[in-house]
Structures are given as structure tokens and as C-alpha cells.
Amino acid sequence: MARKDNAASTANPGRLKQIALTYKMTRKADPKIGLVIGAVGIVTFGALLGIGFWIGHPVYLGILGFLLAFLAMAIIFGRRAERAAFSQMEGQPGAAAAVLDNIGRGWTTTPAVGMNRSQDVVHRAVGKAGIVLIGEGNPNRVKGLLAAEKKKMARILTDVPVHVFIVGTDEGQVPLKKLRTRMLKLPRTLTGPQVTATNDRLRAMGDLLSNMPLPKGPMPKGMKMPRGGPQGR
Template sequence: MAKSEDPEKPGRIKQLRMIAQIIKQANPKGMPIVFLSAVATLAVIVVIGLVTGYLVYSIFLGILAAISVGLVVFGQLAQRAQYSILHGQTGAAAAVLQGMRGNWQVTPAIAVNRDQDLIHLVVGAPGVVLVSEGPGNRVAKMLAAEKKRVARVVLDVTIYDIQSGDGEGQVPISKLQRQIMKLPRNLKKPAVNEVKDRLRSLPKNMPMPKGPMPKGTRMPRGPKMR
């Protein structure tokens, strides 16, 4: 018996329209840029075909290249739109971290102070990563305290700390995923799962911040090129 599709799950076309609307909201020139980049790619390849005498072949190749370039530009603008919407919101770093692909476990807001500064916990191949949100002079002590608390559970596993934000020495949310992906791969998958199991015994340190975390601002995933 065939499985019925989830009615709450948007179709691919609807998903692309949603992303296009978000791009348009963040940058009114975004979708024209996508269209022009695709058309320009097609035009260049067709001109090359006219010069070399392979017009029919160049049209076919140009259409494929135009679609590929359009999707790449579309994806880049979608990501920028996401960061633009998230910027300045409480929990923005958590929303970005939860969008990472791969074997990552993200626990938002394992520590919160009265100023609504946050510490998020990320577990993956590098080990444990603590990511803060808030001014550097306030979150430094929070990171140090959480590092000691987590170290009691994970023992000899490497613990990194990253301050997200726009201050000096901090990582903007637009570069946060890239910063974490650059960390060395210290653990294999079984060891990552073991660390995740250990951290389940870690007691909750602080209540969640007031107001909803910005999960609704996470971008729907676009089509993957094969």
C-alpha cells in the first residue's frame, strides 16, 4: 500500500516560492539578480556556440549551465536573507547551528543569564563546541563555567568555545557554520554518539530565555544539485 504524502510538508515548488518571498523581503533586487545571472550564462554559452559552429549543442549546454548558476545564486541569496532576518534576535546562533548538515547535535540555551546572554551546546566530530550569544565581557565567564561543567561529563573530549556576535574577536552568525566546520575532526561516529549519551546526564543549568527561539526563521532547504 502506497504511503500518503504528509499534507503539512510543503511541495518542492511551494518551498521554492517561500524561499523566493523571503529573498524578495530581504533584498528586492535578489530575484532579478538570479534571473539575470541565469540569462547571462545562457547568452555567453550560446555566443560561444555561434562562434565555434556548435549552436545546437551550446543551447542545450547553456540551458543546463543557466539552471545550475541560477540555483547557486538563489541559494547564496537565500542564505544571506536568512542571516539578515536572524540578525539581532535572541537565539539567532542556535537557529543557524540547527541548520548544519551532518552528524551534529545542537542543544540551545544550556545556560542563560539575566541579560538574556546564551550558551548553546554542539556535539560533533570535533568534540564539544560551546557557542555564546552576547557581549564578550559578559559571556566570557559563562563560557568558562560551562566548559568546566561539561568537562566533568565528557572527560578527555576536546571542548571548544566560540563567541558569536559582532564584537571584536567574535564570529558573525553568517560565518558561524563555516567556523565550526573548520574545526579538526577529533572523533569518529561511535565516539560522537558516546559523547551525546554522556551529555544526556548533564543537569539543566538555567531556564530558557523569555520569548520564543527563532526557529520559524530557519530557511526551507532548497534542491540539492546532483
């Protein structure tokens, strides 16, 4: 019992410290976060307490109002904290990968399946909606990376839908804060076994490409590849 009490006492301060740190970070991008959360709590509690007085049960409705007010404050805080985090990550390399890490169950994500020297990158996610390719970076260069990735997958996957998103704020692009929502709204066309089979084939394709022998240096000019085996003397 003592060990459990010690573990709980050390866990709670850690959680409170994390919440406080998240609040400070959120307040930098959203200065009104405190006023909004306070207003939500007061309105929710006040509404339930007023109903309690009206029906003659202020104590019960007051307790319920307190619990619902706390829940509403936590929900609003979580949403605004997430929005503030997205606004701070917007435009930074790898921001979409961070969103994919928190997309939830049913998705298998692979960051940086395609990249160039300019740090434009393509991430991949596989779920019941099919394959989703997410590009980050210069739109013109990213389009080439996305086309190359689609062409590579078309060799082994012909019956799986492929969706393409480019993260950004320009027309035709998907803002970072809306990426997860857009992906979750995609129509589900694959079954669980089909998703597993798709992941297995993509994994096999990646293993095959990684195991291909690569030349250690440039081929000397004027050198010709032999057409046959070694000839006898």
C-alpha cells in the first residue's frame, strides 16, 4: 500500500506540472485562454444551479453543475491548447508527422517516405480510407515527390485508393490544424484484413528498396558494362 501511495503522490505533481506548463505555452499563443475557460465554467455552473433553484433541488444540481463545469473547462482547454500548438508548429518541418502520431487507432503512419535535399517531405498513412500521402514544403517540389511516391506504389497496389494532401495555408492546401479532421472524414472503403495486406505490401516494398545494392561511387566515363560472362583464354 505504501508503494502505491508513493507512486500516486509522485504522479499527481507531475500531471499538475504538465498541465501548468501546457497552460503557459497555450497562453502565449492564446492570451484569452484564462478568460474563456473561466467564463465557460461560471456559465455552466450558474445555469445548472439556476435550474436547481427553479425545480427545488439546488444542492443536487449544484454538485452536477460543478462536475459539468469542470468537464466543460477541460474540453475547451484541450481544444484551444491543441489549436495553439498547431499554430506554433505551422510551417515547421515535420509538423504533419506530429499530427499523424496523434491521429488515433486504425491508422499506420510512416513519416518521411519521400524527401529531397530542400527538406521537402512526404509522409504516409494507411487506414480504412486507403493510403493518404501528406506533403510538406514547397508546393511545386512537393508535387513532384507526391507523384513519384504514387508511381512507386502503383506498381504493387492497384486496387487501393490514394488520397493526397499538401499541408499549408494557400488555396487547395490543408491547414495543419485541419489535417486530422480531413483524414478522419475520408470515406472508409477498406476492411481490416485489406488494411493489413496493404501495410504488408508497402513494408515489403520498402524492404526491397532498402536492400537493393547501390554503387559505391560514380562509374568512370567511357567504361562499358560487360555483355556476357568472362571469356576463356
